[in-house]
Amino acid sequence: MRIHGFQKTTLLDYPGHLAATIFFGGCNFLCPFCHNASLVLYPDSLPAIPKEEILDTLKKRKGILEGVCITGGEPTLEVGLTDFIKEIKALGLLVKLDTNGSNPLVLKELLLNGLVDYVAMDVKNSPDKYSATIGKSTIPLKNISESIKLLLMDKVDYEFRTTVTKELHTPSDFILIGEWIKGAKAYFLQSYKESEDVISPGFHSYSRKELNEIHLMLLPYASKVEIRGVD
Numbered sequence: 001m002r003i004h005g006f007q008k009t010t011l012l013d014y015p016g017h018l019a020a021t022i023f024f025g026g027c028n029f030l031c032p033f034c035h036n037a038s039l040v041l042y043p044d045s046l047p048a049i050p051k052e053e054i055l056d057t058l059k060k061r062k063g064i065l066e067g068v069c070i071t072g073g074e075p076t077l078e079v080g081l082t083d084f085i086k087e088i089k090a091l092g093l094l095v096k097l098d099t100n101g102s103n104p105l106v107l108k109e110l111l112l113n114g115l116v117d118y119v120a121m122d123v124k125n126s127p128d129k130y131s132a133t134i135g136k137s138t139i140p141l142k143n144i145s146e147s148i149k150l151l152l153m154d155k156v157d158y159e160f161r162t163t164v165t166k167e168l169h170t171p172s173d174f175i176l177i178g179e180w181i182k183g184a185k186a187y188f189l190q191s192y193k194e195s196e197d198v199i200s201p202g203f204h205s206y207s208r209k210e211l212n213e214i215h216l217m218l219l220p221y222a223s224k225v226e227i228r229g230v231d
């Protein structure tokens with residue numbers, strides 16, 4: 001398995017739970033603002049961590065940990081993800097999946113088999129801006145729509161989220177995103193933050209005041225709308 005990162009304890013990645021985080025390498029998107037450039041662009045240059053080592057650690061820490069966050073990269077590209085998650089669930093741990101929503105088949109399998117307890121799915125932008133936002137000319141919009149519909153069925157807790165940059169998002173994009181996810185349980189505006197490992201540096205975030213205005217526009221579309229990442 002292409003596991004290239006393992007954080008033994010975090011309070012940030014699985015909100016409300018003490019969790020460990022597993023990072024899968026590789027992604028089918030190339031979002032220019034992605035802050036995991038090494039995982040996405042050169043996963044093979046990072047040391048691989050055997051899954052047995054991770055399962056052993058989780059076993060030893062299962063009295064301490066409540067859950068595991070599975071992230072990347074894009075974890076649903078990993079052959080064997082379902083079986084791996086089954087092994088984690090067998091330890092009695094909750095599982096949160098972070099996904100870009102491009103793989104509704106895997107998402108559906110995980111949902112139908114009760115293998116995930118929380119899903120955080122990126123909705124990168126309004127449909128017309130998807131290509132520029134994910135850095136790809138081929139856009140899996142049908143897959144994104146299917147994944148959104150799967151989560152709207154309320155089989156598990158979930159959130160939709162958008163990393164917001166001034167260069168890629170205008171306030172009117174959020175009305176179109178809102179229409180796409182209408183009726184959602186939760187939607188988060190994540191303010192862009194520059195980091196050392198970003199794919200294409202130079203993006204900027206909106207101010208708190210501007211994000212508050214976008215937040216107000218989104219209130220009709222989801223039960224909970226919040227802003228993350230602004231001090």
Ligand code: SF4
Pocket residue numbers: 027028029030031033034035036040072073074100
């Ligand atoms: S932000 Fe997510 S979907 Fe985009 S390239 Fe990075 S890991 Fe892939």
